[in-house]
Amino acid sequence: MTSTPPATRTAVVTGASSGIGAATARHLARAGYHVFCAARRVDRIEQLAAEVGGTPVACDVTDEASVAGLAAAVGGRLDVLVNNAGGAFGGATPVAEADSDAWRRMYDVNVIGLMQVTRALLPALVASGDGVVLNVGSTAGRIAYEGGAGYTAAKHGTQVVNETLRLELFDQPVRVMEIAPGMVKTEEFGLVRFDGDEEKAMAAYAGVAEPLVADDVAEAIAWMVSRPSHVSIDELVIRPKAQAAQHKVHRVF
């Protein structure tokens, strides 16, 4: 008797063109997923998708029509959604000097973008019978720090959307998880935050011999989404050993 091979499991990773998203796409592909690699920079996701045997999808998560295109590319069934697209913009300015546009952009990508992608892909996740939504939050979504209010407000938003969604889907076959990384040394996060100023971008990691790298977070994500279907890793905080708390970092100069 021949048995039907299981359908290939599928995953969407937003913000797959760099850092944590690209590393997550690689880990999930290694774990056997067909990965839809979504981001705005098409050349990068085409390269990554070719490398991992996935599908590149140009997508701006803040644009509803673009997100509808992503949902159309994915089709009627999806196993895992990793809402990773996000970031900080406008430097590290106190509230008294805050740039309204930078704050809007942060809310737009870290909260509204996440909501739009989730809303569009939820039917396909439900249809899989065992879907997972994993949101990439941050320790900035757990605590306040000076100069960070625009980003911390947005990442607290990510965390609250995560909790709300879990309550709303309690009787649906979809688990809702959040990973909250601390300091991760990725090539672009700091550069994007500080408008390309390399010195400011690197200052956060000064004296820290071993910050987390994208691979550390991606490996944890791959572990979270591969737990048995009755196990939900609701929230996972992951930091480098050197970062005992946001304000308590072991630096050696």
Ligand SMILES: NC(=O)c1ccc[n+]([C@@H]2O[C@H](COP(=O)([O-])OP(=O)(O)OC[C@H]3O[C@@H](n4cnc5c(N)ncnc54)[C@H](OP(=O)(O)O)[C@@H]3O)[C@@H](O)[C@H]2O)c1
């Ligand atoms: N690095 C850290 O220390 C750290 C710590 C905690 C949490 N995080 C979170 O982890 C996630 C990834 O960060 P990272 O360090 O890997 O930063 P990164 O290298 O700057 O990656 C950000 C990704 O988001 C994508 N993106 C930005 N805006 C987008 C939009 N409107 N539509 C679609 N994609 C968009 C970017 O791709 P395109 O520009 O090509 O669209 C890029 O691939 C973010 O949510 C960040 O807030 C980072």
